Structure formats: structure tokens, C-alpha cells
Amino acid sequence: MNTPTFEPIIVAFCCHYCAYAAADLAGSGRLQYPPNIRIIRSPCTGRLEVDFFMKAFENGADGVLVAGCEEGSCHFQEGNLLAKRRVNTARQLLLEAGLEPERLRMVNVSAASSVKFADDVRAMVETVRELGPAREKRAITKEPTGAIS
């Protein structure tokens, strides 16, 4: 499963006001992080729906990173808290479908946290690299925990 040449494709949904700004700052500051992520800017992580994450995996992503503002400082008050719940729902669905829920992760970074953004990307890439491609056939390794309540 863990081939040395495996380079995961990770879709990163970044909110405009914090995470995308942090990514921009990381670029301006010449911070290095793995080139495995494909950033999609969203007005707010509260715009993201369960369907977006599922479609990313359906269309070949090995991992999805959702990066929003720090809790309590969302530009739209609570968009990142809504996103957190939707990420949890999608993780449950991934588990039921037979993929590891660790492939979907939400992180919170402020607009000034370029170093943390780079660290979060690095950690996500490492996690997914360990898990291997999401395109491989595999059996369900964990019991489903039932319908989303």
C-alpha cells in the first residue's frame, strides 16, 4: 500500500479571510511545503457542504484539507463551526464507504499563521502518504457506526 513513489493529491479548501491569506503569506515568505495540495478558495468554510468533500474523493483526491479561521474569529461569525460539523458528517460517510476518515481533516489557521499553514499541509500530506492512494481497492476495515444522527 505504501509505495515510495506515491505522491498524494490533496484538495485544500481554504477560506478567503484566513487560510487563503495564510497560504498567500506562506508564498510571500518563501516558506516551503509539499506541492501535493490543490487550493480552492472559498468565501468562508461555511460555504462548504458535505457534497463538496465527497465529490473531491469521488473524482480522485487522496485527501481533503479544510482550512478555516480560528474558532471564534470567523469573518462570518460561525462559518468555520458549521464546516466542522459537515466535515464530521463527511468523515462518517467516508468510513461507511470504506475509506479512512483521516483522509479528511479540518484545521484552523489565522491570516498571519503562514508557518502553521505550511506545517498543517506537511502533516496532512504525511498522513495521506501513510494511508496510500484512495483509488486502491480495499476492504472495509472498521465497523460502520450507523446513520448520522
Place this chain on the structure above:
Amino acid sequence: MIVAERKTIPELVEILAPHKNILVLGCGTCVTVCLAGGEREVSIISSALRIASRVQGLSFEIAELTIERQCDNIFIEAAAEAIEKADAVLSTACGAGVQAIAERYPQTPVYAGLNTTFLGILEERGVWTDKCTACGACVLHKFGGICPITRCAKHMLNGPCGGSREDRCEVRPDRACAWQLIYQRLKGINQLDRLQAMEPAKNWNASLSGGPRMLIREDHRV
């Protein structure tokens, strides 16, 4: 509105396992409002099934369609072409919608993608509560508009049972005691005297005890 929730993906995979071309058919009415089987949920369930098919080595080909209403023949027409192309239909309608599709297409396996749970209302975003059992002989006028059949855990017509604590049900402490609610409501509308009347045993023939129900309105027949 009819409230439902989706079956788990492993359950759906097991149900659909013998088939290849599958149509996930949504319904634009009640199950859209309760966020269980509308267009968006059809998309999510379809994605999950495609992922499950890929990682588990199945060969599902999933098509998606949502029609206005599955429990009405007029609207089912809109799904005719898609259903004819499919080996099986996974309907994300309520139980009535699933059966309407199955009756209309006797040669096509039609499966339920949801568990239809109750007739209820939206309390707040993401929270629905059971309000009506469709017992066929409504008694709401006697109890201040609060149904003891549905909302009392013991379905008591002459309550309260005596087991409630404060205003909480003893069977499910996270739920209100229906009889406490009835008392407060009747007090508020000056109808407390209604509680002095003994309610006789309910005629359950109007419910499922009388067999499958049918409603015929001669004035509307053609």
C-alpha cells in the same frame, strides 16, 4: 411532513450488490425538506456509493435523478427514461414513494434508500420531532392540540402516568412529558375541565389494526 433518515452505506451496498446500473432517485417533497432524500442527498449518497464501489471492487454505475414527487403518477413520468435504463432503482423517497415507483415498474427492482420514521415538524435547524402517528381518528381537540398517542411514551389517553419527573418523561428523560404539556396548554386556554372527562378506549380500527387503509372521495372521482 414525512421525516426520514438515510440507511447506512454498507446497508445500501448490500441491498444493491446484485445490480450494476443503479438509478438513485430522489424526491423533491418531504424528504427534501427533512434533508434525507432530495437532490443534494441523492448527490451525496451517489458519491458515497461510487467511492464504496471503487474501494470495495464492485461495479456500480450510478445515475442520479430527483423528481418533484414520487408518490404521484403524474410526476413519476419524468423519471420513466432513467428508470428504464436502470437495472435497479434506489429510491430516496418515503415508503409511499418507494411503493409508488415499484407498482409503476413491475419489472424493475425498487429499493428504499431511507428509513421513513415519522410525521413531524422542524423544531430548529437540523432537529425534527414526531407529532403525528396518523392513527385515523384524531383526538387533538380534546387535549389542547397535543397528541398523547404520539407524544406520550405510553400512549396514555387518561394521563399522566405518575412517573414523570418535573416536566420530563420517565421513559426518555430528554423528552417532555406530553401530559405535562397537555395540562399547561389546557390551563392556558381555560379548558382544564376537559381533563375531568374519562376518555374511553380508542377505536384502533381506523389505524393499522383495521388493515391497510384506503380513502375514497366520490366527489372527486372521475
